[in-house]
Amino acid sequence: MSNIDLSVPGLVPAQAATADRPALLLPRLELVNVTKRYNTLVANDQVHLKVYPGEIHAVLGENGAGKSTLMKIIYGAVSADEGAMLWNNRVVTIDSPAAARRLGIGMVYQHFSLFETLTVVENIALGLDEKFDLEALSKRVIEVSEKYGLPLDPKRTVHSLSVGERQRVEIVRCLLQNPSLLILDEPTSVLTPQAVQKLFETLRRLANEGVSILYISHKLHEIQSLCDTATILRGGKVTGTARPQDETPASLARLMIGRDLPAYQHPAFTGEATQVFAVEGLSLKSDDPFGTSLQDISLGLNAGEIFGIAGISGNGQSELLAALSGEVKTPRQMIRLIGAEVGHLHAGQRRKLGLGFVPEDRLGHGAVPAMTLTQNALLTAAGQGLVRYGLVSYQKARTFAERCIEGFHVKASGASAAARSLSGGNLQKFIVGREVLQQPKVMIVAQPTWGVDVGAAAFIRQTLIDLSRQGVAILVISEELEELFEICDRIAVLAGGRLSTARPVSETNAEAIGLLMSGLSSGTATQDAA
Amino acid sequence: MHLLEPRAQPSEVMKWLSPLIALAGMLIAGSLIFLLLGKDPLHALYVYFISPLTSSYGLSELVVKASPLILIAQGLALGFRARLFNIGAEGQLTMGAIFGGGVAIACQGMTSIWIIPLMVVAGAIGGALWGAIPALLKARFNAQETLTTLMMNYVAAFILLYLINGPWRDPGGMNFPQSIMFDGSTLFPILMEGTRINSSVLITLVAVLLFWLFQSKSLRSFALEVGGQAPAAARYAGFSAQGAIWFSLVASGMMAGIAGVGEIAGPVGQLNPNISPGYGFAAIIVAYLGRLNPIGMVLSGFLMALLYLGGEAAQIDLQLPAAITGLFQGMLLFFLLAADAFIDNRYRFGRTPKAAPAIATGQGE
Numbered sequence: 077m078s079n080i081d082l083s084v085p086g087l088v089p090a091q092a093a094t095a096d097r098p099a100l101l102l103p104r105l106e107l108v109n110v111t112k113r114y115n116t117l118v119a120n121d122q123v124h125l126k127v128y129p130g131e132i133h134a135v136l137g138e139n140g141a142g143k144s145t146l147m148k149i150i151y152g153a154v155s156a157d158e159g160a161m162l163w164n165n166r167v168v169t170i171d172s173p174a175a176a177r178r179l180g181i182g183m184v185y186q187h188f189s190l191f192e193t194l195t196v197v198e199n200i201a202l203g204l205d206e207k208f209d210l211e212a213l214s215k216r217v218i219e220v221s222e223k224y225g226l227p228l229d230p231k232r233t234v235h236s237l238s239v240g241e242r243q244r245v246e247i248v249r250c251l252l253q254n255p256s257l258l259i260l261d262e263p264t265s266v267l268t269p270q271a272v273q274k275l276f277e278t279l280r281r282l283a284n285e286g287v288s289i290l291y292i293s294h295k296l297h298e299i300q301s302l303c304d305t306a307t308i309l310r311g312g313k314v315t316g317t318a319r320p321q322d323e324t325p326a327s328l329a330r331l332m333i334g335r336d337l338p339a340y341q342h343p344a345f346t347g348e349a350t351q352v353f354a355v356e357g358l359s360l361k362s363d364d365p366f367g368t369s370l371q372d373i374s375l376g377l378n379a380g381e382i383f384g385i386a387g388i389s390g391n392g393q394s395e396l397l398a399a400l401s402g403e404v405k406t407p408r409q410m411i412r413l414i415g416a417e418v419g420h421l422h423a424g425q426r427r428k429l430g431l432g433f434v435p436e437d438r439l440g441h442g443a444v445p446a447m448t449l450t451q452n453a454l455l456t457a458a459g460q461g462l463v464r465y466g467l468v469s470y471q472k473a474r475t476f477a478e479r480c481i482e483g484f485h486v487k488a489s490g491a492s493a494a495a496r497s498l499s500g501g502n503l504q505k506f507i508v509g510r511e512v513l514q515q516p517k518v519m520i521v522a523q524p525t526w527g528v529d530v531g532a533a534a535f536i537r538q539t540l541i542d543l544s545r546q547g548v549a550i551l552v553i554s555e556e557l558e559e560l561f562e563i564c565d566r567i568a569v570l571a572g573g574r575l576s577t578a579r580p581v582s583e584t585n586a587e588a589i590g591l592l593m594s595g596l597s598s599g600t601a602t603q604d605a606a
Numbered sequence: 607m608h609l610l611e612p613r614a615q616p617s618e619v620m621k622w623l624s625p626l627i628a629l630a631g632m633l634i635a636g637s638l639i640f641l642l643l644g645k646d647p648l649h650a651l652y653v654y655f656i657s658p659l660t661s662s663y664g665l666s667e668l669v670v671k672a673s674p675l676i677l678i679a680q681g682l683a684l685g686f687r688a689r690l691f692n693i694g695a696e697g698q699l700t701m702g703a704i705f706g707g708g709v710a711i712a713c714q715g716m717t718s719i720w721i722i723p724l725m726v727v728a729g730a731i732g733g734a735l736w737g738a739i740p741a742l743l744k745a746r747f748n749a750q751e752t753l754t755t756l757m758m759n760y761v762a763a764f765i766l767l768y769l770i771n772g773p774w775r776d777p778g779g780m781n782f783p784q785s786i787m788f789d790g791s792t793l794f795p796i797l798m799e800g801t802r803i804n805s806s807v808l809i810t811l812v813a814v815l816l817f818w819l820f821q822s823k824s825l826r827s828f829a830l831e832v833g834g835q836a837p838a839a840a841r842y843a844g845f846s847a848q849g850a851i852w853f854s855l856v857a858s859g860m861m862a863g864i865a866g867v868g869e870i871a872g873p874v875g876q877l878n879p880n881i882s883p884g885y886g887f888a889a890i891i892v893a894y895l896g897r898l899n900p901i902g903m904v905l906s907g908f909l910m911a912l913l914y915l916g917g918e919a920a921q922i923d924l925q926l927p928a929a930i931t932g933l934f935q936g937m938l939l940f941f942l943l944a945a946d947a948f949i950d951n952r953y954r955f956g957r958t959p960k961a962a963p964a965i966a967t968g969q970g971e
Contacts, residue, residue, distance in 0.1 A: 403841045424844015433842070441838040447831075455832065455843045458825060467823045497615065 102165055104129050104288045105150065105181075105257055110159035112145055119145040120156070121312040127257065132279060132289045134299040134320060136332055137309035138529050139500065143292045144186075146309070147259050150290070151183045152176040174205055182250030183259040188242050190234045192366050197230035200249045220251050224278045235366045239266040239390055247278070258282065259290045264298060265555060266388055269590030276302050294332070296325040308332055329530075338534035340562055345380030345545050352549045353377035353431075353518040354412045360399055368392040368573045370399065375568065375575060377518060377549040382540060383578065384564035385553045386589050392573035393553055394436070397522050400551070401433040402426040414517060428459055432516030434507055436523045436553075438500065442507045445496035449488060449506060452495050453477035457514055476513070484509030485535065501532030508536055512543055519543065520551045525559060537563050557586050569593050610951035617949060624945040625895045625906065631941030636934060645924055653923045654916035654934075666801035668911050670873055674699075674865035674882075676907035677810045678889035680817040681861030683898040685854035687827075689834035692855055694740065694755025695862040696886025697762035698733040702863025703870045704766055705732030707785060707877040710792035710870070711774060721791040725867050726809070733863015734856045736762060741855035745848045751855065759886070770877050784878035794872050806868035813861065818900040830854060862886060883914065884932075891939045913938070 103126040112120040119142045127133045137143045148154040150161070152170035160167055163179055170176045173183070190199050197214045204213075214230040221228040226244040234242060243263065250258055260279075264272045279289055279302065293299055299306055300320045308316045308331040316331045329337045354377070360370040370392050377383050387393060398404040400411065402423035411419040413429050423433070433456075435441040443452045454462055454473045462473045477491040486506045488498050495503060504524070511519060521540065525533035541563055544550045553570070554560050560567055561581060568578040569592035576592050636654070637647035658664040678695050685692045692698075706729035713721045736758055743749035767783065776786045794804035821827045829845035830853070840847060869881050892910045896903030917931030 401842065402844070403838075422844045422846070423842055427844065435838075435842055437838065440836045441842055444832055444836045444839050446835060451828065454825075454828060455839060458843075463825045466825055468825050468828060494615070 101128065103127060103162070104164060106162040106165075107146075107150070108160045108162065110146070110149060110156045110161070112142075112149060112154065112156050118312050120149070123159070123309070123312075123314055125307050125314070127288045127290060129256070129288055130283050130286045131305060132283050132291055132303045134303035134306035135290060135292045135309065136294065136296075136299055136306050136328065138294060138333060139527050140529060141309040141332075142312040143309055144261060147183065147261060147290065147292060150176070150257075151181060151259060177205060177253055177255075180254065180256040181259065182253055182255035182257070184243070184246045184250060184261065184263060186261040186263075186265065188246055190242055190245060192235035193233060195231055195233050196228055196237075196245050199234055199245060200230075200252065203249050204252075216252060217248060221248050224248075224251065224281060225274065226278060239388055240268070240271045243267070243275075251282075255287065257288045257290065259292070261292045262294075263291075264293070264295065268388065268593040269557070269586055270594055272298070296328050296332075299328070300325070310334060333530045338530070338538075340534075340538055340541060342541060343545055345547075347380050347547045349378040349380050351376045352379050352414050353551070355400070356410055356412070358396075358399060358406060358410045360395060360404070360406060362392075362395050363404075367395060370395050371573045373570075373573075373575045375551075375578065377551055379517075379547045379549050380544055381565040382544045382550045382552060382563055384560035384567040384581075385551065385570050385575070386557055386560050386567055387553075387555070387570040387593055389436075389555055391571045391593075393522070393570060395573070396570060396575075397435065397520070397553060400520050401431070401435070424459075427456060427514070427516075430515075430517035432511035432514060432519040434504075434511055434519070434521040434524065436526065438503050438507060439496060443495040443503060446494055448492045448494055449477045449481065449486075449498075450474045450491045452506070453480060453491075453510055455510075457510055460514055476510075480506055480509040480513055483513070484539070499529070501528040504528050504536060505532055508539060512539065516548060518549045518551070520553075522553045523555065524552060525554075525556070533559075557589060561586070609954055610947065611954055613950060613952050620949045621946075622897060624949055625897070625902075625942060627945040628895070628938055628942035629909070631945070632934060632937045635937050635941070639933070643926070645926075650920070650924055654920050655912065657919055657923070658912060658915035663801070664915060666798065666803050667915055668908060669807060670802045671911035671914050672904075672907045673807045673810045674868055674885050675889050675892050675910050676904055677813055677865045677868070678858075678862045678885060679892040679896065679903045679907060680813055680900060681858030682889055683817075683893045683896075683900070683903060684827075684830065685858050686893055687834055687898050688830040688850050688854050690744075690851060690854050691752045692737065692740070692755050692858050693752060693887070693890060694736065694758045695858065695889055696882060696884065697755070697759035698736040698859040698862035699866035699869070699882050699886045700759075700762040700766050701736040701859075702729035702733035702866030703877060703881050704762075704769060704866075705729050705863065706867035707774070707788075707870050710788045711785060713792060714786065717791050719791070722794060722871065725792065725871055726864055729863040729867030730860045731863070733859040733861070733866065735859070736863070737855040737857075737859020738852070741852045744855070745851050751851075755855075766877065766881075767879060770879065774877060776876075782878075785876045787876045788871060789875075792871060793875060794868065802873045804868075804872045806872050809864060809868065814900055814904060821900055826853070862889075888914075888935060891935060891942075895938065895942055910935070 105127040107123055107125040110120055110123045111118065123146060135143050135146065145154060149156045152172045152175050155171060161170065168179065170179065197210060197217055200217060201208050201210060201213055217228060217230040221244065226248055228241065228244050228248060234245065243266065263275060267275060283289055291303055303320050306318050306320050307314055308318065310332060318328065318331065320328065326337060355373055355375050358370055358373040362369045368391055373396065399406050402421055402425065405422065406419040408417040408420040413426060413431055416429060418426050418429060439445045444455065450470060450473050453476045454468060457476055460476060462469055462476060474491050480486065481488055481491065484505045486509065487502045498506065524536050524540065528536065537559065540550055540552070552560065552564060564581055566578040566580055567584060567589060569576040569589055571593050633651065637651060640647040640650040658668065678699065682692055682695055706725040709725045709728045740751045740754040740758060743754050744751045770783045770785055774785045776784055794806045797803045797805055797807065829840065830850050832843060833840040833845055833847055833850045837847060865885065866881065870877055874881050888910050892903055892906045895906035895909065913934050914931055917928065917934065920926045920930050921928055
C-alpha cells in the first residue's frame with residue numbers, strides 16, 4: 077500500500093508544472109521509485125528518471141548495474157515490483173511491448189531479432205502489430221530510411237546484410253511507428269568507429285524533431301559526444317545525474333564504478349622474442365551458410381608479445397578462433413605451434429603442446445553451466461596430472477580448482493559451486509586462471525572482458541600483460557578497440573574473412589583501425605563506411 | 607503464454623525426490639482407476655504391489671525380471687547422459703537373442719561350459735551391431751538416433767519372426783513359430799533351486815559395479831556428460847563427439863544384447879516371438895526413474911519388475927486386462943516427467959504486476 081504514497085509526490089509537482097511552464101519542459105517519461113527484485117537480488121532500487129522531449133538521455137552503468145532491466149520495464153517486457161511510470165504526465169501501466177509501442181515507445185535491442193532468410197521488409201512486417209501491405213510498406217521503409225540517413229534496400233535478404241545494416245533494419249522498424257521515445261541498448265558495440273558517427277548523426281536528427289532518446293552504454297566518450305543528460309546507475313541505484321559535456325571521463329567513471337579507472341603496467345619484455353605460433357595461408361570455408369569464410373590468413377606470434385585482432389564479430393572471428401584452437405581442423409601445415417605442424421590436431425592435442433584458449437562464450441563453451449568448478453577445472457586441465465589410467469582424481473581436480481579460485485580472486489562459494497552461479501566477471505577470471513595455471517606457451521583469448529565488470533576486466537587485462545612478459549605469446553581477439561590499445565603490442569584487423577597486416581600500437585590509432593575494419597573487404601562491410 | 611519459467615537453481619534434493627513423487631502420483635491415480643473399475647482400491651493396491659512380495663516365488667521372480675531391466679538401463683543411461691537417445695534397446699535385445707540363440711542352435715546337444723560364455727559374447731556382438739548402425743548413420747549423416755534406433759526395433763523383430771518361421775523353426779514344434787527348447791549347456795545354470803534365478807544375474811551384478819566405477823571415476827564418462835550438456839565445451843576440451851556417439855550406442859546395444867541372451871538362455875529357454883515383454887522400452891523408464899545413476903537404477907529396476915509382477919497378479923486376482931501393466935508404467939513415466947518439469951521450472955500464476963494497484967489509484971486521483 078505504500079506504493080500509492082510513493083507515486084503521489086512524483087505526480088503533484090508534475091501536474092503543477094502544466095499550468096505554469098511551457099509544455100516542452102514536461103518530461104515525456106518519468107519513472108518514480110521503480111524497484112525490481114529477482115529473488116534476493118535488487119536489480120533496480122528506487123530508480124527515478126526523467127526524459128524530456130528531444131533529449132538524448134544516457135543511462136550509464138557497468139554490466140549488471142541494472143540498465144537493461146530498467147529499459148525492459150519501460151518497454152513492458154518486465155514488470156516492476158514497485159513504483160510508477162508517467163507518460164506525458166499521466167500514470168500508465170505498460171504490461172507488454174505491444175502496449176509500449178502503442179504509447180510510442182520503440183526499442184532497439186543489443187542483440188537483433190531478425191530472420192536471416194527473410195527480406196528486410198518481411199522482417200519489418202513481422203514486427204508490426206497492425207495489418208500491412210508489403211508493397212506499400214516497402215515504400216515507407218525507403219522513405220523513412222532515406223529521411224534519416226539509414227539507406228536500406230527493403231528487398232534484400234537479411235543474411236546478406238552487414239551488422240551495421242542489420243541494426244538499421246531494427247532502427248527503421250522502430251521509426252515506422254513514429255515513436256516519441258526510442259530506446260537503444262548498447263547500439264555501438266557492433267559498429268566501426270565510422271559507422272558510430274553515422275548513427276550519431278541519425279540520432280541527433282531524430283532528437284531535433286522532438287524524439288526522446290534513451291541511450292544505454294558504458295562507453296564514456298560516446299556519451300560525452302552524444303548525450304545531453306546522463307543518469308548513472310550503480311548496483312541498481314541511481315548514483316547521480318550529470319551533463320556529460322561538463323564532466324570528464326574520470327569523473328563519470330567515478331560515478332559509474334565508485335572509484336578511479338584502473339591504469340595498466342606495461343613493463344618491456346626482456347626475453348628473446350622468438351616466433352612460437354604461426355598461421356600460414358589459412359583459408360577455410362565456413363560450415364555455417366551465413367558464416368564468413370577465411371581467406372588466406374597469415375600471422376606470426378612472438379614470445380612475450382600481445383597480438384590484437386580487431387574487428388566486428390561476424391567477420392570471420394568465430395571461424396578463425398575455431399581453426400586456431402583446434403575445434404575445427406585444417407590442413408596440417410597451415411598452423412604451427414612451437415615449430416610443430418598442428419593443423420590436423422584437435423583442441424585437446426594442441427593444449428598438450430602448450431596452447432591455452434579462452435573462448436568468447438563463457439557458459440556452454442568455456443565452461444559447462446550446470447557443472448561445478450571442480451568439474452570445469454577438469455574440462456581442460458585433465459592433463460595436469462588429474463587423470464591416471466583414464467580414471468579421474470576428483471580430489472586433485474578440486475585442489476586445482478581451489479588454487480585457481482584463490483590465485484585469481486574468483487568470488488564463488490567454493491569449488492563445488494556451479495559455473496552458472498558465478499557472475500560473468502568471476503567465471504571469466506576462473507576460466508582465464510584455469511588456462512594460465514596450465515602454463516601455456518601460447519594463449520588465445522577471445523573477447524577477454526566481454527560483459528565483465530570494470531574491476532574484473534582490469535584484473536584480467538593486467539593478468540594477460542603479466543603473462544606475456546613471462547614469455548608467453550598471447551593472441552587477443554576483441555571488439556573493443558580501447559581494450560586492444562590498452563594491452564596489445566601489435567594490432568591487425570579481421571574484416572570479411574581477411575586479416576590486415578599487423579601494426580605496432582604506437583604507429584596506429586583508432587581511426588586507422590576503423591578504416592581497415594570497413595575497408596578490408598570489398599563486400600558488405602564497405603557500405604558501413606559509406 | 608509462458609506459463610513455465612525456468613528456475614535459476616533447480617533443487618538437488620527435489621531431483622532425487624521426484625521418483626517418489628511420481629510413485630505417489632501413480633498410486634493415487636491408480637487407486638482412482640481401480641475405483642472407477644469397481645474394485646476396492648486398497649485391496650487392488652495390495653494385490654498389485656504387496657502380494658507379489660509375500661511369497662518366496664514372487665521375490666525370486668522379482669529378481670528374474672529386474673535383472674534384464676537393470677542391465678539394459680545401465681547401458682541406456684550412458685547415452686542418455688550424453689543426450690543420445692537410444693530407444694532401440696528392444697531391437698538390440700532381440701538381435702542379441704538371435705545371435706546368442708544361433709550359437710545355442712548350432713551347439714545343440716553339445717556339452718561344454720564354454721557354450722554359455724560364447725552365447726553371451728555372440729549376443730553382445732549382435733546387440734552392439736544393432737547399436738552400431740544408428741551410430742554410423744548419426745556420425746556420418748547426422749541422422750536423428752531417436753528415429754533410427756526406434757525403426758531398427760521393427761527390423762530386428764521381423765528378422766526374428768523370419769528365422770523362427772523359417773530356417774530356425776523347431777521341426778518338432780507343431781508348426782509354431784519358435785525354435786527348439788534350449789537345455790543343458792545352452793542354458794544359464796540355476797542359482798537357487800526351485801526358482802528361475804540363474805547365473806545371468808551375476809552378469810548384471812558385475813555390470814552395475816563396473817558402470818558405477820565408470821560413472822564415478824572415468825574421464826570418458828565425464829566427457830560423455832560434457833558432450834551432452836554443452837557440445838561446444840566438449841569440442842573445446844578435445845572430447846570427440848563422434849567417439850561419444852559410437853561409444854554410447856554400441857555399449858548400450860551390447861548390454862541389451864546380453865540381456866537378450868539372459869532371457870532366451872534363462873526363463874524363456876528358446877527363441878519365440880515373445881522373448882521380451884517390452885524390457886527394452888521399460889528400461890528407458892528405469893533409467894530416468896533411477897536418475898541415470900547406476901545404483902539408483904537398481905532400485906528403479908526392482909520397482910519396474912514389481913509393476914510387471916503386479917500386473918500379472920492383477921490379471922489373475924482382479925480379472926483385469928494385461929494392459930494394466932502398460933498403464934501403470936505409463937502413469938509412472940508421466941508423473942516422473944511432470945515432477946521433473948516442475949522441479950526445473952516454476953509455474954507462473956497469471957501476469958498481474960504488483961505495481962498495478964498503485965497506478966490504478968493514481969489515475970483515480
